[in-house]
Amino acid sequence: MESIPIVISGSGSMGRQVALAAAVDPGTTPLAFIDALSQEESCEGLPLYREAALALDTHMPEVVVDFSNAEWTPVIARAALERGIRLVIGTTGLPADFLEELQAEAKTREVGVVLAPNFAIGAILLMHFARQAAKFFDNAEIIELHHAGKVDAPSGTAKTTAEQMVQARGKPFERVEADFQTVPGTRGGEVDGVTLHSVRLPGLVAHQEVLFGGLGQTLSLRHDSTGRDSFMPGVLAAVKAVREEQGLVVGLEKLFGLS
Numbered sequence: 001m002e003s004i005p006i007v008i009s010g011s012g013s014m015g016r017q018v019a020l021a022a023a024v025d026p027g028t029t030p031l032a033f034i035d036a037l038s039q040e041e042s043c044e045g046l047p048l049y050r051e052a053a054l055a056l057d058t059h060m061p062e063v064v065v066d067f068s069n070a071e072w073t074p075v076i077a078r079a080a081l082e083r084g085i086r087l088v089i090g091t092t093g094l095p096a097d098f099l100e101e102l103q104a105e106a107k108t109r110e111v112g113v114v115l116a117p118n119f120a121i122g123a124i125l126l127m128h129f130a131r132q133a134a135k136f137f138d139n140a141e142i143i144e145l146h147h148a149g150k151v152d153a154p155s156g157t158a159k160t161t162a163e164q165m166v167q168a169r170g171k172p173f174e175r176v177e178a179d180f181q182t183v184p185g186t187r188g189g190e191v192d193g194v195t196l197h198s199v200r201l202p203g204l205v206a207h208q209e210v211l212f213g214g215l216g217q218t219l220s221l222r223h224d225s226t227g228r229d230s231f232m233p234g235v236l237a238a239v240k241a242v243r244e245e246q247g248l249v250v251g252l253e254k255l256f257g258l259s
């Protein structure tokens with residue numbers, strides 16, 4: 001099997017994990033990092049570039065894997081698509097207008113892009129089960145719990161889970177409001193009747209619980225990523241699968257036949 005050359009955008013915790021995982025997988029070869037904010041010249045034994053164009057033109061990867069920041073992802077995505085390079089994007093908190101642009105550009109250029117708010121296979125299954133349960137309950141709340149360094153809230157996974165639950169049910173959930181909140185915001189955020197709560201604490205990695213309530217019963221679905229390595233099988237599966245795609249695919253569930 002030929003090995004897929006990849007360049008990694010973002011040299012933070014996730015980017016570094018991708019480099020380590022891709023180095024030991026015979027199907028992938030990590031070539032370099034791009035990180036506009038890094039002061040380093042190398043990372044995990046690979047050269048590190050601050051400029052997207054220079055890195056891509058020097059290494060000509062087949063796939064760029066991006067785990068960076070919502071401000072940077074459009075920059076690297078445009079540079080990759082202009083060159084016909086496929087993308088696997090894990091960065092969360094991306095604005096809706098950029099997603100529209102990404103969809104249009106990937107389609108026009110016939111380049112595969114996989115964007116997934118969560119690469120943990122257990123989390124994909126949690127969303128799958130939540131879509132099934134959504135048809136049978138009128139009330140639902142999501143508690144997502146993440147490490148203290150996470151910049152966006154709610155998590156992309158929590159927002160997507162809520163949206164998919166509503167879509168599966170075909171109408172908004174019924175939200176239970178508090179008559180008054182002695183501490184503002186205590187009832188959390190809302191997506192079409194699904195209440196969202198974001199917990200941020202040192203010591204956590206990425207966790208999500210979906211709670212359904214009905215007459216005389218509740219149903220709880222929970223997934224825990226206990227380490228960042230939990231995302232790597234999904235990332236490497238996406239790097240391999242993106243070669244077969246043209247245009248934008250959102251969510252690993254489509255690649256796994258769960259949608």
Ligand SMILES: NC(=O)c1ccc[n+]([C@@H]2O[C@H](COP(=O)([O-])OP(=O)(O)OC[C@H]3O[C@@H](n4cnc5c(N)ncnc54)[C@H](O)[C@@H]3O)[C@@H](O)[C@H]2O)c1
Nearest residue numbers: 011012013014036037067068069072090091092117118119
């Ligand atoms: N899809 C998933 O399964 C999944 C899992 C974990 C994390 N994430 C997301 O991946 C992203 C990265 O997570 P992380 O934990 O590695 O974060 P991190 O903070 O450890 O690393 C982020 C990297 O992006 C770079 N960066 C930040 N702002 C930038 C900017 N304006 N311009 C250029 N580069 C910039 C930083 O230099 C850093 O190297 C986040 O959006 C996070 O939510 C997704």
